[in-house]
Amino acid sequence: MHPLTHLQRLEAESIHIFREVVAECENPVMLYSIGKDSSVMLHLAVKAFYPAPLPFRLLHVDTTWKFREMISFRDQLTKQLGLDLIVHINQDGIAQGVGPFSHGSAVHTDVMKTQGLRQALNHYGFDAAFGGARRDEEKSRAKERIISFRSAAHRWDPKRQRPELWSCYNTRINKGESLRVFPLSNWTELDIWQYIHQQNIPIVPLYLAAKRPVVRRNGTLIMVDDERMPLEPGETPEMLNVRFRTLGCYPLTGAVESNAATLPEVIQEMLLARNSEREGRVIDHDSSGSMEKKKQEGYF
Amino acid sequence: MSHSSDLIGSDILGYLRAHEHKSLLRFITCGSVDDGKSTLIGRLLYESKLVYEDQLAALEADSKKVGTQGDNLDFALLVDGLAAEREQGITIDVAYRFFSTERRKFIVADTPGHEQYTRNMVTGASTADLAVILLDARKGVLTQTRRHSYIVSLLGIRHVVVAVNKMDMVEWSQERFDQIVAEYHSFAAQIGLHGITCIPMSALCGENITSHSAVMPWYTGPSLMEHLETVVVEQDNQAKPFRLPVQWVNRPNQDFRGFAGMIASGRIAPGDRLRALPSGHEAILSRIVTHDGDLPQAVAGQSVTLTLDREIDVSRGDVLVAAAQPASVADQFQATLIWMHEQPLLAGRPYLLKVGARTVTATLSAPRHKINVNTLEKLPARQLELNEIGVCNLNLDRSIAFDPYADNRETGGFILIDRLSNDTVGAGLLQFALRRADNIHWQALDVNKRSRSTLKHQRACVLWFTGLSGSGKSTIANLVEKRLHANGRHTYLLDGDNVRHGLNKDLGFTDADRVENIRRVAEVSRLMVDAGLLTLVSFISPFRAERQLARDLLGDGEFFEVFIDTPLAEAERRDPKGLYRKARAGELKHFTGIDSPYEAPENPEIRIDTTELSAELAAERIIALLHDKGVFDSDDDSALAAL
Numbered sequence: 002m003h004p005l006t007h008l009q010r011l012e013a014e015s016i017h018i019f020r021e022v023v024a025e026c027e028n029p030v031m032l033y034s035i036g037k038d039s040s041v042m043l044h045l046a047v048k049a050f051y052p053a054p055l056p057f058r059l060l061h062v063d064t065t066w067k068f069r070e071m072i073s074f075r076d077q078l079t080k081q082l083g084l085d086l087i088v089h090i091n092q093d094g095i096a097q098g099v100g101p102f103s104h105g106s107a108v109h110t111d112v113m114k115t116q117g118l119r120q121a122l123n124h125y126g127f128d129a130a131f132g133g134a135r136r137d138e139e140k141s142r143a144k145e146r147i148i149s150f151r152s153a154a155h156r157w158d159p160k161r162q163r164p165e166l167w168s169c170y171n172t173r174i175n176k177g178e179s180l181r182v183f184p185l186s187n188w189t190e191l192d193i194w195q196y197i198h199q200q201n202i203p204i205v206p207l208y209l210a211a212k213r214p215v216v217r218r219n220g221t222l223i224m225v226d227d228e229r230m231p232l233e234p235g236e237t238p239e240m241l242n243v244r245f246r247t248l249g250c251y252p253l254t255g256a257v258e259s260n261a262a263t264l265p266e267v268i269q270e271m272l273l274a275r276n277s278e279r280e281g282r283v284i285d286h287d288s289s290g291s292m293e294k295k296k297q298e299g300y301f
Numbered sequence: 302m303s304h305s306s307d308l309i310g311s312d313i314l315g316y317l318r319a320h321e322h323k324s325l326l327r328f329i330t331c332g333s334v335d336d337g338k339s340t341l342i343g344r345l346l347y348e349s350k351l352v353y354e355d356q357l358a359a360l361e362a363d364s365k366k367v368g369t370q371g372d373n374l375d376f377a378l379l380v381d382g383l384a385a386e387r388e389q390g391i392t393i394d395v396a397y398r399f400f401s402t403e404r405r406k407f408i409v410a411d412t413p414g415h416e417q418y419t420r421n422m423v424t425g426a427s428t429a430d431l432a433v434i435l436l437d438a439r440k441g442v443l444t445q446t447r448r449h450s451y452i453v454s455l456l457g458i459r460h461v462v463v464a465v466n467k468m469d470m471v472e473w474s475q476e477r478f479d480q481i482v483a484e485y486h487s488f489a490a491q492i493g494l495h496g497i498t499c500i501p502m503s504a505l506c507g508e509n510i511t512s513h514s515a516v517m518p519w520y521t522g523p524s525l526m527e528h529l530e531t532v533v534v535e536q537d538n539q540a541k542p543f544r545l546p547v548q549w550v551n552r553p554n555q556d557f558r559g560f561a562g563m564i565a566s567g568r569i570a571p572g573d574r575l576r577a578l579p580s581g582h583e584a585i586l587s588r589i590v591t592h593d594g595d596l597p598q599a600v601a602g603q604s605v606t607l608t609l610d611r612e613i614d615v616s617r618g619d620v621l622v623a624a625a626q627p628a629s630v631a632d633q634f635q636a637t638l639i640w641m642h643e644q645p646l647l648a649g650r651p652y653l654l655k656v657g658a659r660t661v662t663a664t665l666s667a668p669r670h671k672i673n674v675n676t677l678e679k680l681p682a683r684q685l686e687l688n689e690i691g692v693c694n695l696n697l698d699r700s701i702a703f704d705p706y707a708d709n710r711e712t713g714g715f716i717l718i719d720r721l722s723n724d725t726v727g728a729g730l731l732q733f734a735l736r737r738a739d740n741i742h743w744q745a746l747d748v749n750k751r752s753r754s755t756l757k758h759q760r761a762c763v764l765w766f767t768g769l770s771g772s773g774k775s776t777i778a779n780l781v782e783k784r785l786h787a788n789g790r791h792t793y794l795l796d797g798d799n800v801r802h803g804l805n806k807d808l809g810f811t812d813a814d815r816v817e818n819i820r821r822v823a824e825v826s827r828l829m830v831d832a833g834l835l836t837l838v839s840f841i842s843p844f845r846a847e848r849q850l851a852r853d854l855l856g857d858g859e860f861f862e863v864f865i866d867t868p869l870a871e872a873e874r875r876d877p878k879g880l881y882r883k884a885r886a887g888e889l890k891h892f893t894g895i896d897s898p899y900e901a902p903e904n905p906e907i908r909i910d911t912t913e914l915s916a917e918l919a920a921e922r923i924i925a926l927l928h929d930k931g932v933f934d935s936d937d938d939s940a941l942a943a944l
Binding site: 003005006009010012014016017023024048049050051052053054136143144159161167168173174175187191192198266269272273 | 309322606728
């Protein structure tokens with residue numbers, strides 16, 4: 002007997018999902034968000050199609066407010082691996098000057114991320130988009146399908162989601178409809194970190210603690226990543242040892258104080274931590290069940 | 302519990318190493334809110350320290366606001382999902398939860414227990430290795446317990462935990478527990494459910510959940526968590542014959558051709574003999590290719606890429622199986638269906654059927670019966686409605702490789718897809734293949750093959766000439782027919798080229814078309830035999846499987862495989878139609894012997910080596926064979942001598 006470990010089984014399942022969608026869909030794309038989950042997803046995709054190169058392109062919907070280190074990491078990695086990356090920016094949003102400080106987190110996320118994603122999917126005619134979401138992230142995601150059906154208007158309708166039995170997936174769609182595919186559905190945050198550690202997968206250094214300039218707002222530590230960050234009267238950035246548990250737009254991503262400068266130390270802190278991963282995301286605090294509303298509107 | 306391990310603080314690297322070897326268990330919880338199911342799952346998450354302080358704060362607030370436990374934490378609120386459901390106080394879909402301990406990671410499929418959610422429970426059960434069936438100690442074995450157990454058994458789950466919950470409400474009574482266990486066992490025996498472990502517990506009080514309960518010292522078995530951590534499930538799939546549904550052919554360049562997929566069952570190592578189904582071609586496994594290097598072996602549950610020692614035709618949807626223990630191939634089945642859509646099942650309407658990586662068109666018969674999931678009675682039915690379970694016959698447009706669901710979930714379970722909406726409308730469990738004759742009833746005719754043959758003083762049969770293009774098949778077949786005809790025999794010659802001008806003019810030369818080409822000719826030759834004729838078939842017919850198909854259509858002694866054995870070099874030298882020249886020049890694709898395989902017969906009735914025999918001598922030999930096999934009435938012996 003040769004029992005597989007939990008990471009081996011999760012890896013095999015994710016690879017199976019990648020292959021199934023690539024075999025059945027005409028024009029798939031991977032939504033690459035630069036975060037740790039995207040890093041794992043990319044690593045799994047490379048494994049799924051080895052020795053062939055990746056049979057799809059990567060898409061990054063850039064809100065123009067990502068941490069600078071994320072962008073340099075993205076550009077370096079795609080160059081190194083020879084990946085075909087599309088960077089899409091919602092130019093309408095740029096023209097209107099939409100940003101998190103001027104318009105608030107909800108409008109900024111809706112215009113630059115949700116609408117930006119729809120624009121790109123429509124423009125390139127992608128019929129399936131791989132995303133790195135996991136079921137353990139948030140309550141409403143516990144019921145999300147691995148292959149999630151979206152109407153031609155990119156809406157998520159709970160009634161049209163398909164039952165998923167065994168490892169038999171229904172990827173059939175009519176013209177204009179599309180799929181969101183979540184190969185990491187059954188991974189937990191701990192699984193992700195363990196796998197990154199085991200496989201030595203490169204991640205953005207922001208996940209590791211270092212001295213960074215931050216300000217404290219409503220109990221959240223926000224990093225002053227560039228000069229666009231308006232400081233309130235009397236506010237001066239302080240240099241603190243911080244790291245990030247999730248990465249997104251820097252004004253919307255809270256840092257945690259930490260001395261964990263290596264991956265094992267990060268995992269150690271996570272295991273001893275008393276707060277959940279999404280706590281640092283400003284978006285979740287809006288209202289109870291807000292993730293579900295966003296999903297219906299087409300946010301990932 | 303895992304996340305309280307001392308190692309985390311003192312030796313994180315040691316902790317990580319230890320946790321790399323954890324296994325995975327998927328289980329389903331069956332029961333209703335009343336049985337304390339959400340409380341149990343919430344408790345498991347809480348006890349494994351997977352509830353963070355911010356979630357705990359929200360839980361405390363919610364418990365006071367909408368909880369049912371007074372000032373105590375209402376663990377059920379931890380696992381609530383969509384906002385609408387939360388308001389109704391019930392869960393209406395399959396939710397997946399995760400927790401882990403020192404030894405295992407767990408994936409819990411949390412499904413509602415009401416009858417109107419049978420579809421959800423079936424979905425959750427399909428991927429589970431184990432089922433936890435909850436019941437209320439006060440109420441014992443209820444109708445819903447029977448329904449849950451039946452579905453668990455139907456979906457092939459081999460490990461069952463009966464969680465006798467709310468023991469606190471029956472004063473931790475051993476007598477009550479024993480009563481329930483006895484009742485459950487007698488029911489389980491009726492539906493053939495085995496591997497049952499009964500545990501008395503209280504999810505609310507946390508008794509027998511993670512550690513042995515002090516308030517029930519009479520119970521000496523494992524706590525729920527101990528059992529979940531130690532139950533052995535891995536051997537279930539690895540011990541079965543090797544199966545790999547091919548998902549994707551990996552062909553990055555001319556030198557590499559790999560077949561990618563997840564191993565559904567069994568194990569494999571280079572050197573193993575594999576068969577591709579439904580084609581039947583065989584090859585030896587050369588390499589198990591992964592990004593981390595070649596593997597010396599692989600087992601069920603791994604996603605791999607296989608390369609073979611020779612070029613055989615394998616495409617997405619085919620199944621690679623152990624040659625010594627192959628799966629079956631058929632196009633008609635009896636299956637159990639679970640209907641999952643508001644639109645009822647329509648007999649006679651074609652649906653798409655997906656099994657493994659293959660999608661075919663399936664037509665369903667009216668249900669033979671449906672099953673009352675509460676009483677397990679078989680009831681007559683004309684259609685199946687949402688959440689109903691029934692047994693139907695299926696007719697596919699092409700053959701598939703399969704195993705009975707009871708033997709293998711991945712190669713015996715399928716989904717049905719509506720061709721217009723693309724919705725998944727049903728799930729099915731293949732039971733067994735139907736033989737053609739069981740399904741399509743032949744008209745019984747008074748004048749039959751025998752009477753027609755007798756009138757012609759012959760025993761009807763097929764002479765099946767197979768060989769490379771230019772091997773001499775048509776020349777020899779033509780000679781044989783001329784001689785038979787001259788002697789008053791009733792014959793017909795089906796020639797490959799001629800049939801392709803008419804009956805099969807819609808077919809090309811892809812493998813699929815070649816198979817269909819031969820299938821049609823085999824069926825026509827069967828009709829001709831039925832008409833009493835000596836039927837000569839002259840087709841390249843490169844694949845063993847299709848020649849076998851033709852043989853299987855006919856009775857014993859009615860099929861003579863005539864192998865016109867001409868080496869490729871010789872056939873190419875003759876090149877009577879100039880086809881080899883065109884194929885070599887790239888003007889003809891899929892040309893047998895050049896870029897499409899020819900599988901020589903293994904046991905032909907007669908083999909003609911055209912490098913040794915002239916066409917005339919070959920014809921004589923073949924007619925002599927027919928004579929030996931008693932194809933001609935015996936009083937014609939003298940006539941035969943004159944041939």
